[in-house]
Every structure is written in structure tokens, then in C-alpha cells.
Amino acid sequence: MADxxxxxxxxxxxxxxxxxxxxxxxxxxxxxxxxxxxxMIKINDIIRETFLKYLQEYFCLDEWGMRHIEHVFAVxxxxxxxxxxxxxxxxSRKYLIVFGVGVLNVSILCESFVSAYWIFLVLHALETLGxxxxxxxxxxxxxxxxxxxxxxxxxxxxxxxxPLSRMIVLLxxxxxxxxxxxxxxxxxxxxxxxxxxxxxxxxxxxxPPRGEVDGRQMxxxxxxxxxxxxxxxxxxxxxxxxxxxxxCCQGALTTLFGTLLFDGLKINNPDLDPYVVSSIFELIIxxxxxxxxxxxxxxxxxxxxxxPRADPLMCSIALLTATPLAIITTYLSNKDQISxxxxxxxxxxxxxxxxxxxxxxxxxxxxPSRKGCAIGTTLFFAFGLGxxxxxxxxxxxxxxxxxxxxxxxxxxxxxxYGLQHACFLSLVGLIVGAVLYFAASLSITDDLKEAKGNAx
Numbered sequence: 519m520a521d522x523x524x525x526x527x528x529x530x531x532x533x534x535x536x537x538x539x540x541x542x543x544x545x546x547x548x549x550x551x552x553x554x555x556x557x558m559i560k561i562n563d564i565i566r567e568t569f570l571k572y573l574q575e576y577f578c579l580d581e582w583g584m585r586h587i588e589h590v591f592a593v594x595x596x597x598x599x600x601x602x603x604x605x606x607x608x609x610s611r612k613y614l615i616v617f618g619v620g621v622l623n624v625s626i627l628c629e630s631f632v633s634a635y636w637i638f639l640v641l642h643a644l645e646t647l648g649x650x651x652x653x654x655x656x657x658x659x660x661x662x663x664x665x666x667x668x669x670x671x672x673x674x675x676x677x678x679x680x681p682l683s684r685m686i687v688l689l690x691x692x693x694x695x696x697x698x699x700x701x702x703x704x705x706x707x708x709x710x711x712x713x714x715x716x717x718x719x720x721x722x723x724x725x726p727p728r729g730e731v732d733g734r735q736m737x738x739x740x741x742x743x744x745x746x747x748x749x750x751x752x753x754x755x756x757x758x759x760x761x762x763x764x765x766c767c768q769g770a771l772t773t774l775f776g777t778l779l780f781d782g783l784k785i786n787n788p789d790l791d792p793y794v795v796s797s798i799f800e801l802i803i804x805x806x807x808x809x810x811x812x813x814x815x816x817x818x819x820x821x822x823x824x825x826p827r828a829d830p831l832m833c834s835i836a837l838l839t840a841t842p843l844a845i846i847t848t849y850l851s852n853k854d855q856i857s858x859x860x861x862x863x864x865x866x867x868x869x870x871x872x873x874x875x876x877x878x879x880x881x882x883x884x885x886p887s888r889k890g891c892a893i894g895t896t897l898f899f900a901f902g903l904g905x906x907x908x909x910x911x912x913x914x915x916x917x918x919x920x921x922x923x924x925x926x927x928x929x930x931x932x933x934x935y936g937l938q939h940a941c942f943l944s945l946v947g948l949i950v951g952a953v954l955y956f957a958a959s960l961s962i963t964d965d966l967k968e969a970k971g972n973a974x
Contacts, residue, residue: 544724545663549672551723552656553679555619555715559649560683562626562708569629569705577635585910590639594646596902602654603894607887608738611659612725616716618651623712630705654897658889661881662726667819669881673874674815681807681870684800728886737887744891751968752961753883757830758896760954761876762904764837767947768869769905770912771844772803775851775862778941781934782852798859806863810870818875826966827959829875834955840868841948848941852934872951879958883965908944916940 574584606614625645632638660672739747748754780795814832821828843865850858877893884892920936923929 545726547722548724548726549660549663551715551718552615552659553672553676555615555652555719556656556676557679557683558708558711558715559622559652560680561687562622562705564684564687565705565708566626566629573632573638579635587639587642588906590642591646592902592906594643595650595906596898598647598650599654599894599898599902601894602651603891603898604741606655606658606890606894607744610725611655611662611890612719612723614651614655615659615723616719618648618655619712619715619719620648621645622648622652623709623716626705626712627709630709650897654890654894657877657881657893659726661889662728662886670815670818670874670878673878673881674811677811677874677877678808681804681811685804685808739887741891744888745895747888748884748892748895751883751965753830753958753965754880754892756954756958756961757876757879757883758899760833760837760951760958761872761896762899763947763954764869764872764951765900765904765947766908767844767944767951769908770944771941772905773909774912774916774937774941775799775848778848778934778937779851779858779862781937783855783858785852785931785934787855799862802859802863803866806866807870810867811874813867814871814875817871818878826963829879830955830959830962833872833875834952834959836868836871837948837952837955840865841945841952843868844945844948845942848938848945851938852931879962883962883969885969908947912940912944915943 570584570587573579602614602618622645625641625648629638629641629645632641656676657673660676661669663669664672776796776799779799780790780792783795784790814836817832818829821832825831843861847858847861847865850861877896880892880896881889916937916939918936919939920933923932923936
């Protein structure tokens, strides 16, 4: 399984800004297998959300008891993302993906027979281990398959899996429940699909030679040298920190804004149906995510040919645009329903222009032998330290503000205003992210040249 590599003396690597080579059908098929794994993970996430509701009733868990399950996910993700970032530069990525999918699906199957809370937490940690493995390994593997515009296109498709999967389930949720009968049956059905994924990974998926698409194959270096290299890479560091700052804000808003929206609208309309508000909110979030990802790819494709600094500048402008839209949305949440939905849509479009472009930047400014470590470190900060914990921090601030407002004057709407003002505070992350993306634009051309030079 070890993957020892020697320096090569091939031709100079291709310029990412130059026209991409013709599509290779075999590579497209390999990328389809990788992206399909991610799609099924997103479907499993939605099935598990329903399963957790039943689990909450079964084990009589309160709100913070449910948060403990998310904390298990966060801690496991933190520990495993850096580990798999190290492994994916040194071992076969194909077998790492198969391992991740296998662990994920065995854990899901066992969860459907769970009878004790602590057993479920252990299985949930193993499931997170498999999910992290697939996430960390998939992105560098796509980077080994494609370069230039085709890589950007595949990363866009990769990130489209989340909103598309949730849109599909949102539209056919009732039919799925009728067909499968229960969430336990849904978990077992997803295991069958997982077995197909494992078979495809073992028998069909090919592992591309590392660095070949960039024009070189490079030897593996010690982990301390990899980390020093990443710390010296200004564009990579600024981009990773910018994504983390943005993820802190987006994680809090995605988790809590649905509650904020319903509580705010209910002030003026006490008979409001929570299911209707929740469905509209989900539909807007997923549709705007799709629009944002596609818009980012199309704009980047046009601008990057003439302006090498376009990608980080576009991310900076997107966050600067999203900031006032997020403020307006938060302010309108207890005033006008239609206006809130419209501004929410465009604000989320701006936020979702970031993800695929950021990963494209990270893969572009890092040499082939260190892409796995780079992606693992980026996900460690953005997801493990950013979006996962931000909702907890915002909720703590919200509770503190609520008790403070209650001490001044008791009012039934103080809980809403506490959450609203806490969400205002979380928007600082967007400003910080915009500044860091602008800083990344100042060094991206030099770091792209250095990555190509080091690969030469």
C-alpha cells in the first residue's frame, strides 16, 4: 500500500491559466466514482438527521445531549483530518477512499441496530472517521486527475453534491419514507449502496500517478518539512484562514438562522406553520448554494484567463457583498417575510461562491507531493475549528444576551433579540475573511510560479 516516489525529470508542468487538455473519458469516470461517494455521504447525512430525531426520543435526550453528538463529530474530525492529510501523501489514495467508504457504511449499518447511547457515540465517531477520510482524500485525488479549467469544473461539481442531494431528498422525502418504511430501513438501504461504492473503488477506480497532470512526480518529504512549506506559503495560509473565518460565520448562520427566522416571523404571525417556514428556508438555502457555485465557476473561468489574481479577489468581493446582505437579512427576520427570503437568497449566493474556488487555489499553489497535507490542514481549520464550533459559541452568546435583556426588562421576545444580536456579532468573520482573501491576492502569482518551479 505504501507509495514510494522518486523525483522525475519530465517536461515543465502546464500553466494553470493555459487552455486545459482534452477531456479524458477514463478520468471522467474515475472522478464520477469519487464524486458519487461524496453524494452518498450527503444523502446519509440527511437520513441520519431523521434517525437522530428518533434517537432523541428513544434516549430522552435534551438539546445539549444532542449537541454532544455533534461534539463527537467535531473532535473526531479534528483528530482524523490531520492524520488522513498525512497519510494521503504517502499511501495509495484509492485504497484510503475504499477504507473510508467501508468504515462509514459498516458504522451506518451497526447504528441501525443500536441499543445503548454510548455504543451509538462510538459508532458515530467511526462514521465520522470514514467521512473525514473520503473528504480529505477525494480533493487531492481530483487534483491528480485534472488541471486548469477542468479541475475547476470538477471541484464545482464536487461541491454541488451537497445542495443537490438535499434538494432531491427535500422533494422526495415523503416518498422515501413510504418506500422504506422507517429511518432504520433507510440506514440499511444506504449500506447496500455503500457496498456498491466499495466494489467500484476496488475493481474500477484507478489511482492517477501523483503529480503527473502537473508535469512532475515528486518524492515524499517528512511531515515537518511539509508543514514548514505550508506555513511559508503565503497564499495558502491566507486562503485557509480566510475560509475558516467565513466558515465560522456560515456555520453559525446555517445552524441557527432557521430558528431565528421562525421566531422573528412568529412575532407578527403567531399562527405561522414551522414546517412551512423550515421547508422554504431549506429550499432557498439549497437553490442559492447551487447558483453561487455555478456563478463562481463561470466568473472565475472568464476572469482568470486575463487576471491571475481574480480568484482570491472574487472571494474577497463576494464576502464584502455578503456582509451587508447578511446584516439586512438578520434585521428583517422579524419584520417582512418576503423581503427576508429575497435578501437571504442573494446573501447565501455570495457565501457559496467561496468553497470550490478556495480549494482550487489551495491545490494550485501547493506542489503535488504536499496537496494531501494541504487539504487536510485546510479542512482541519475550516470545518474542525470553524463551522462545527461556531454555532455553539453563537448559542452561548445568545443565551447570555437573553438573560441580560431579561434582567433589564422581562419580555417574551428577548430570546429572539438575543439570538438576533448574537448572529450580528458572528458576521465579523465575513469582514476578516474578505481582508485575508485580499491579502492572498497579493501573493498568489508568486506562489503559483513557485509551486510550478518546485515541481520542475
